Amino acid sequence: MLTICLLLPLRGLCLQQVSSAPAVNPSFAAARRSIEIQGKNFPDPTILNVNNKWYAFATRTIASGIRVQIHQGLSDDGILEAPALVKSGSTYFLFFSSGCFTTEHYNVDYATASSITGPYTRTASPLVETGTGGLRGPGGADIIRGGERIVLHANNGGGRSLYTATIRISGTTVALT
Template identity: 45%
Template structure:
């Protein structure tokens, strides 16, 4: 997409090709809440420049600085589409919460009329980075990050000064038909340790090579240490063992790669890395052998 600023990308495959969505950006002087792009072949991409996939904000979102981040789109059994997203919470505008919005069409417009956020653990710092997953047994799940570093004690990305706050990646089952009715309590999959810097974030779940693979980023996104890592498990609920990193500064000439997402149970990956004054989308293929994920990149 010509190196356009397209951070925190996600991708969904439908009949006509792959559609990607990203965090908000200013395009031609206008704030676009959710950007989107398209490719029929996973090689030649078109950015729908200036088109907003979610032009109107839900009542619970802080309109003064909405910070709509990390959208992720799934298709429901009735053929409609649902977008999970992050936004600033009006009642506590320093924190972020999760919402969902619906559309008849993959490119939107997506609409959320909810008066309150969907998932919002404010006592733990809020939540960001939701991503949907449809398991082979028909159950539907969402992974997300509890944004503990939002209430951290300083340092890199707000959370390298002791005491370090936990930023766990959570797994939540949802109703398979509607994509948002919560089933049971969330399950912690991993959390940040000494090797992860201030946090683990940007989770994405897939099934590769006979194992569940949880992709995530660690280190601070504002530094060259930001990366794409992963953990594997024999069961969707874990236990997950961390491996990697998969992509780091220097991989294929990139700087601070992060936020990897895959079309569900496929090998087509998308992520971002620093480019110019923003973060451009990069694409490639991933594969798992044993517990080792490899990536081949081409654009």
């Protein structure tokens, strides 16, 4: 089993505050202030409210909490990151990136569970990988608009760019539409 992230019950904590210039300039290079939890770094967080209790998932975190395991570990070059958690019906979908973002092996995968604490069962193949829609090294995904769209970044030959696609969640499966 591979450990992707740490689950922490939150008590009114602001994890990160980001501000930017007006929407005319879409750059987010402006002021950014991170907030630590228990004195530890909390990178790539995803937050979900379950029964009026807030939970946060993140990678590479040492703070106390419940470690969530993903079954069916596949080759990831030892890297799992950027969790994004959504609930559809009674199923939790934990999206994540695996592999190194500088390679063509970086991808977006997901695992499902009936409880927020798991166990999570990983899908047999990535949702988005090199070649999907002409993308190279896609990753760092998030799910928006009530689970209808996926936003991710991919290599554009000279850096990384932001991409979006429509998805459909049905039962325990996710498909690009």
